Amino acid sequence: MESENQQIMRSFWNVQKNMMRFVQKTAVENGVSVPQYAILMCIAPHKEMTQKRLGEQTFLPKSTLSQAVDGLVQAGWLVRKQVEGNRREMQLTLSDKGETFLKTIHRQEGGIHQVFQAATETLTEKQVEELLKTHLQITTYLEAQAAEQGGGTK
Template structure:
């Protein structure tokens, strides 16, 4: 006698779909990072800093969800490569502010324009999606994220800074 499966099918399908997309995004990001001499955390940090420059290190931590030690090493490498400028906030001496250097801005633009890079590949895929469907997808993702945020108890399951 077969046992009846009581698993919510829609939630499983959604999780598997998100995990599948995430897996491919991480693979593409890793490949683009390697091709540009970056670690994955450095690539993630650089691409997070770029549209938000200047950004505090605390804000960067909240956006990337990287452990503080990993983020510190990542930032140090980006500073040493002269892509990122690290400064102390004159209004709050305990706060570190990060911004792209001119060299860093050029580097990010180069990465974004690389034909085999993650940004261009993703744009090619997204170009095949109807713009209205794309906007609906973003709204749906935001709705799912907000719904999960509301029902998850703080402190359980990792990040709470979202």
């Protein structure tokens, strides 16, 4: 019989697996790769971010990150320019075209955003509050452990 810990881990894994199914579907339907989609989702709330920080946030290998960013820049969804005073660092900014593209993805019927919204609407306000509180508690603990072990960034 599974321990409570195993059940919780399996629960997180099942949610993540099912979300990735819709992320892949959404990415394919919109002509982007999953890494490109992850990059857009990571930058969207901030509007801009350095490529280094983006790599830390997405955990994408440098070559995958670079290739995905190149494709997004070529499509006109991201703007890339050197950080002033640091020729080696690149600043990535979501373009107007990129913002419009993301709004389209968010409204897409059957896409991850619509499906996830429908799923969360089945929860009560109290369930959402408890879920967010629990996730924050677990995230905070895991981030502290990663920092202690020298293995991670937020």
